[in-house]
Amino acid sequence: MSVMAIKKFDVDVVLEQAINTFWQYGYHGTSMQQLLQATGLRPGSLYREFESKEGLYLLALSRYAADTITTVNTRIQGSSSVLDGIKSILLDLFEEAKAKDYCGCFLVKTQLELSAHNESILTNVSEEFAKIEANYCANLNTIFSPEISAQYAKQLMLVIFGIRVYSYQSEQPADIEEFILSILPWLKTA
Amino acid sequence: MSVMAIKKFDVDVVLEQAINTFWQYGYHGTSMQQLLQATGLRPGSLYREFESKEGLYLLALSRYAADTITTVNTRIQGSSSVLDGIKSILLDLFEEAKAKDYCGCFLVKTQLELSAHNESILTNVSEEFAKIEANYCANLNTIFSPEISAQYAKQLMLVIFGIRVYSYQSEQPADIEEFILSILPWLKTA
DNA sequence: TTTATTTTTGAATGAACGTTCAAAATGTTA
DNA sequence: TAACATTTTGAACGTTCATTCAAAAATAAA
Numbered sequence: 354m355s356v357m358a359i360k361k362f363d364v365d366v367v368l369e370q371a372i373n374t375f376w377q378y379g380y381h382g383t384s385m386q387q388l389l390q391a392t393g394l395r396p397g398s399l400y401r402e403f404e405s406k407e408g409l410y411l412l413a414l415s416r417y418a419a420d421t422i423t424t425v426n427t428r429i430q431g432s433s434s435v436l437d438g439i440k441s442i443l444l445d446l447f448e449e450a451k452a453k454d455y456c457g458c459f460l461v462k463t464q465l466e467l468s469a470h471n472e473s474i475l476t477n478v479s480e481e482f483a484k485i486e487a488n489y490c491a492n493l494n495t496i497f498s499p500e501i502s503a504q505y506a507k508q509l510m511l512v513i514f515g516i517r518v519y520s521y522q523s524e525q526p527a528d529i530e531e532f533i534l535s536i537l538p539w540l541k542t543a
Numbered sequence: 544m545s546v547m548a549i550k551k552f553d554v555d556v557v558l559e560q561a562i563n564t565f566w567q568y569g570y571h572g573t574s575m576q577q578l579l580q581a582t583g584l585r586p587g588s589l590y591r592e593f594e595s596k597e598g599l600y601l602l603a604l605s606r607y608a609a610d611t612i613t614t615v616n617t618r619i620q621g622s623s624s625v626l627d628g629i630k631s632i633l634l635d636l637f638e639e640a641k642a643k644d645y646c647g648c649f650l651v652k653t654q655l656e657l658s659a660h661n662e663s664i665l666t667n668v669s670e671e672f673a674k675i676e677a678n679y680c681a682n683l684n685t686i687f688s689p690e691i692s693a694q695y696a697k698q699l700m701l702v703i704f705g706i707r708v709y710s711y712q713s714e715q716p717a718d719i720e721e722f723i724l725s726i727l728p729w730l731k732t733a
Numbered sequence: 734t735t736t737a738t739t740t741t742t743g744a745a746t747g748a749a750c751g752t753t754c755a756a757a758a759t760g761t762t763a
Numbered sequence: 764t765a766a767c768a769t770t771t772t773g774a775a776c777g778t779t780c781a782t783t784c785a786a787a788a789a790t791a792a793a
Contacts, residue, residue: 377659381571385781464711465652469567479712508726515705521654522669
């Protein structure tokens with residue numbers, strides 16, 4: 354009995370390259386040619402592994418979503434308090450936006466671009482956002498009542514979406530921390 | 544001397560139909576076939592009038608942007624106070640989102656979809672948002688100091704963006720007015 | 734080295750894309 | 764009615780799109 358030839362490419366690496374391309378140019382705005390160039394794969398290999406452009410996109414999307422929650426929790430656990438953690442996450446969002454190649458949030462972009470084309474993607478992304486909100490809520494629960502936590506988590510989601518879009522505008526507030534605290538005063542610590 | 548045949552179509556009507564199609568499906572997600580069907584025009588007529596798909600899109604976009612400011616001011620002037628007017632605008636955004644064919648804000652969708660493809664569109668949309676923010680600021684100036692007005696206008700824009708994206712999620716806050724006031728307490732009147 | 738299995742290759746495919754333009758139709762003036 | 768400027772028509776164009784698949788290459792066990 355014999356064993357196969359071994360894959361020349363690393364699926365994780367390819368997925369990350371696909372994420373970056375889709376993230377920047379959107380689903381309809383990205384051609385297979387771009388993806389082949391970004392990943393270095395040939396059509397046959399890419400199709401054998403991911404079935405189709407849509408298949409690759411869905412895998413890239415769920416990978417991105419999973420990473421998001423991990424990042425949030427890592428950040429909170431690395432901070433001196435939950436509130437400081439959340440505050441630093443928001444500050445990071447503004448910081449990210451200064452990058453020349455800023456391209457917002459892949460989940461948000463997907464939601465806006467594809468909700469009219471594909472109902473299941475709308476549901477899919479909504480579920481991911483629900484998970485993210487629930488995760489914030491769980492973290493807030495360690496310091497607030499369940500009712501307050503749920504309310505604050507909702508506010509947080511809305512503000513994060515707001516930052517994600519507002520950041521495309523060139524001018525940022527002079528004092529970003531003050532700006533954040535003026536909208537979410539309960540984030541104030543010590 | 545003689546005079547021409549007369550246009551069979553109304554440019555304003557065609558533009559509105561184009562807005563609705565682009566708004567829903569995005570630039571890359573809308574084909575010329577869809578636009579021909581939505582407008583009832585034949586390729587030749589559409590191209591003679593608007594030059595290209597991009598030309599039609601740009602005209603549709605600027606039309607939409609102009610309408611936005613008009614709507615805001617009409618709403619504020621029709622209210623008993625500036626703050627009530629703004630509050631009712633925000634409530635309307637949530638209300639709109641309940642519609643089955645909700646498709647967010649055309650300007651926001653354009654910004655997210657096309658900023659990587661077309662620098663001039665990014666600039667274009669950013670300028671429109673700056674106008675909208677300046678318009679809110681001018682209205683707030685009638686009751687607050689210039690500094691406070693500028694600060695509140697920024698908050699307002701961020702919250703509007705947030706609502707525009709958050710609304711794709713199915714579950715809305717139970718008491719929407721309370722939710723709004725918890726984020727923008729200065730909107731509270733009487 | 735041969736055999737078995739898997740992966741890679743990349744030219745080719747048909748469909749859909751945005752766009753063009755010569756010819757026909759339209760409506761007004763002379 | 765004839766002359767005309769303008770608009771409409773819609774088949775056809777070349778390009779790019781996502782995708783396929785028979786053949787070649789790669790690998791490791793027998």
